[in-house]
Amino acid sequence: MPIFTPQPIGFVSSPFKDTAAIPKGLGAQHDAEGVLNLLTEYEAGLTDIEGYSHLIVLWAFDRSDGFDLMVTPPTDNHSHGVFTTRSPRRPNPIGLTVVELLRRDQGSLCVRGVDMLDGTPILDIKPYLSSIPPEKLRRGWLGEAEARNKDLSS
Amino acid sequence: MPIFTPQPIGFVSSPFKDTAAIPKGLGAQHDAEGVLNLLTEYEAGLTDIEGYSHLIVLWAFDRSDGFDLMVTPPTDNHSHGVFTTRSPRRPNPIGLTVVELLRRDQGSLCVRGVDMLDGTPILDIKPYLSSIPPEKLRRGWLGEAEARNKDLSS
Numbered sequence: 001m002p003i004f005t006p007q008p009i010g011f012v013s014s015p016f017k018d019t020a021a022i023p024k025g026l027g028a029q030h031d032a033e034g035v036l037n038l039l040t041e042y043e044a045g046l047t048d049i050e051g052y053s054h055l056i057v058l059w060a061f062d063r064s065d066g067f068d069l070m071v072t073p074p075t076d077n078h079s080h081g082v083f084t085t086r087s088p089r090r091p092n093p094i095g096l097t098v099v100e101l102l103r104r105d106q107g108s109l110c111v112r113g114v115d116m117l118d119g120t121p122i123l124d125i126k127p128y129l130s131s132i133p134p135e136k137l138r139r140g141w142l143g144e145a146e147a148r149n150k151d152l153s154s
Numbered sequence: 155m156p157i158f159t160p161q162p163i164g165f166v167s168s169p170f171k172d173t174a175a176i177p178k179g180l181g182a183q184h185d186a187e188g189v190l191n192l193l194t195e196y197e198a199g200l201t202d203i204e205g206y207s208h209l210i211v212l213w214a215f216d217r218s219d220g221f222d223l224m225v226t227p228p229t230d231n232h233s234h235g236v237f238t239t240r241s242p243r244r245p246n247p248i249g250l251t252v253v254e255l256l257r258r259d260q261g262s263l264c265v266r267g268v269d270m271l272d273g274t275p276i277l278d279i280k281p282y283l284s285s286i287p288p289e290k291l292r293r294g295w296l297g298e299a300e301a302r303n304k305d306l307s308s
Contacts, residue, residue, distance in 0.1 A: 003160045003214045003275055009245050042245060044223040047235030051294025054286050055237075058212070058248055060157045069198040081201035083209075083279040091163050091196060092277045094212055094248070098286065121157055123246040125237040129293055131285035132208050132252065139283055140205025 006060060008121035009045075010038035010107070014114045019063075022115050025074040026149045033102070034114030036122055043107035046125075050104050054128035055111070060121045061093035076145040084140055095120075098128055160214060162275035163199075164192035164261070168268045173217075176269050179228040180303045187256070188268035190276055197261035200279075204258050208282035209265070214275045215247035230299040238294055249274075252282055 013035040016022045023029055036057065038046065049055070071087040072079045082090055099111035109125075139146075167189040170176045177183055190211065192200060203209070225241040226233045236244055253265035263279075293300075 002156075003162065003216055003277075004247050006157045006160065006246050008157065042223065045236040045245075047224065047233075047238070048295050049235055049238050051292060051297070052238065053290060053292035056250065058246070058250070062157055069196065070201065079201075081203060082199040084201070084203050084206065084281050086280065090278060091199075092160050092212070093158050094278050096210065096212070096250075096280060123157075124244060124248050126240065126250060127238050127294060127296065128286060128291065129296060131288060131291065132282060134285060136207060137282065137285065138205060138207035140281060141202050142281065142283060143205070 006123055008039070009042045009124065010036060010122045012059065012114060012116045012118065012120040012122060013037055014116050014118040014120065016115070016117050019117065022117070026146055030113050030115050032114050033110065033112050034116070036109040036111060036125070038107040038122070040107060046104065046107065046109070049101070049109070052101055052127050055099055055101055055109070056126040056128050057097045057099055057122060058124040058126070059095045059097070059116055060123055061088040061090075061095050062121055063117060064088035064093050067091050076141060078141065080141050094123065160277055162193070163196045163278065164190060164276045166213065166268060166270045166272065166274040166276060167191055168270050168272040168274065170269075170271050173271065176271070180300055184267050184269050186268050187264065187266050188270070190263040190265060190279070192261040192276070194261060200258065200261065200263070203255070203263070206255055206281050209253055209255055209263070210280040210282050211251045211253055211276060212278040212280070213249045213251070213270055214277055215242040215244075215249050216275055217271060218242035218247050221245050230295060232295065234295050248277065
């Protein structure tokens with residue numbers, strides 16, 4: 001018996017029509033604007049969301065198939081475990097994006113920071129409630145790759 | 155056709171045997187230690203995870219059934235849209251917890267900050283890469299409820 005059957009609560013309207021268009025790699029900027037369009041039946045679940053500046057969006061990599069346990073990400077030339085990356089090819093193809101909420105128009109949330117493909121099914125929206133202080137954060141191979149890149153470009 | 159069929163990549167070992175034991179509400183501390191036990195077949199996906207201080211864990215509310223669009227959370231006496239809360243009764247019952255990685259023992263990650271029930275199925279682990287600066291974060295009804303509570307207790 002499946003744990004649950006994922007249902008789209010809505011779909012992303014995004015400027016990205018194919019994966020090549022999505023900014024990736026070191027120094028990639030994620031400031032693209034898009035719209036989270038909720039299905040009418042879920043709209044009431046957005047009540048009071050205007051009070052939040054940032055949201056966590058969970059969505060499905062619906063155009064990805066299968067998974068790899070080791071991945072060479074666009075930010076590095078070494079391979080790493082898939083759970084240390086944001087690769088779409090994961091055992092459960094769930095994506096996570098933190099977006100800034102710009103405004104709400106009924107069931108549509110205009111947001112900044114989308115990195116999903118246009119038409120991506122949305123699974124969940126959660127409030128972004130707190131941050132880990134930067135001085136407490138260690139960022140593994142990504143931090144190391146960024147440091148190497150900085151050395152090269154300086 | 156379902157978007158995908160969620161499969162557990164492992165299970166949480168947690169001190170919480172029932173929901174009543176999980177700290178909730180204003181000022182709740184989330185510093186309980188637990189273990190994320192990955193199934194052997196997914197262990198290689200953890201390669202290099204030791205370099206990260208914090209992880210995002212996605213998991214299934216496997217003991218929750220159905221959903222409500224409006225929720226009165228333990229932190230407030232008003233109801234709010236489910237997508238502004240962390241209620242387990244959501245259209246897609248996916249939970250999200252940020253944990254601190256204490257150490258890894260092969261396929262087992264000892265972590266601080268679990269708020270899942272013992273035996274909870276894990277869906278995904280992602281690296282925690284960056285934070286929204288606190289001064290840019292607005293926390294909606296939760297921020298207001300905290301402010302009211304502070305006034306009452308001072």
